[in-house]
Amino acid sequence: MATLVVVVFAFGVLSLLFDAANQSFLPRLVPRTSLTAANARLEQSDAAAQTTGPVPAGWLIKVVGAPVAILFDAVSYLVSGLLLASVPVAGPAPRRPERRPVWTELREGLAYVYRHRTLAPAALSGHLWFLANSMLGTVYLAYGLRELRLGEFRLGVIIF
Incomplete structure (x- = not known):
């Protein structure tokens, strides 16, 4: 449990730093007149990733297992960072x-x-949301996999 708390805390800190950098980076990439459209495109891509991501993630976990899927996710973040x-x-x-x-x-x-x-x-509401969402996500996944025996792919479809 202590490891999980440390990982979630580190994820929260790194997410905070990324979000702050992300908001200040876009205005340096596009002209002021295109800023609204560029922000809209970023939000659209984020919404698409949030809504469609769990299904392929569930499939990937089913096919290669959770550790390899997490490694794949970590590598994708590394590639994203290098591209940025x-x-x-x-x-x-x-x-x-x-x-x-x-x-x-x-x-x-x-x-x-x-x-x-x-x-x-x-x-404060953002902090509370992140804490509650992290707690719920952790418990929800364990409950769905262990108690309901949904399987990785079905759980991914349900999260979708």
């Missing part, structure tokens, strides 16, 4: 007026978010 790193970025990177420790900036940013009238409830 190879994307040329237009324009110079913004200059920072002074170098400060990242922990100072992180503390200031968190203080700003959690004191903000609108951002604080949004951040």
Whole structure:
């Protein structure tokens, strides 16, 4: 259980960092006039992946087993990261007026978010959603596979 908690925590931290970087990266790739359309395309591809992904995942787990499917997923993230790193970025990177420790900036940013009238409830509800979704996903998969004996493919279709 301790390992699972550490993995979910690490996943949450890395997801947070990716989401922050993702939101600031797109405006440097497309012109301002195309930003709304580009954001819409990203959300469409995310929705398609979220809704169709469980079916092939269930099939892959059934065919090669869960450890190999997880390894395949990890390799796909690595390939994605390498492809993103190879994307040329237009324009110079913004200059920072002074170098400060990242922990100072992180503390200031968190203080700003959690004191903000609108951002604080949004951040807290996001944290609660992630925690609940992680807990439910973990229990749901074990329950479906062990208690209901759905099998990997059927569970993937049900999640779909």
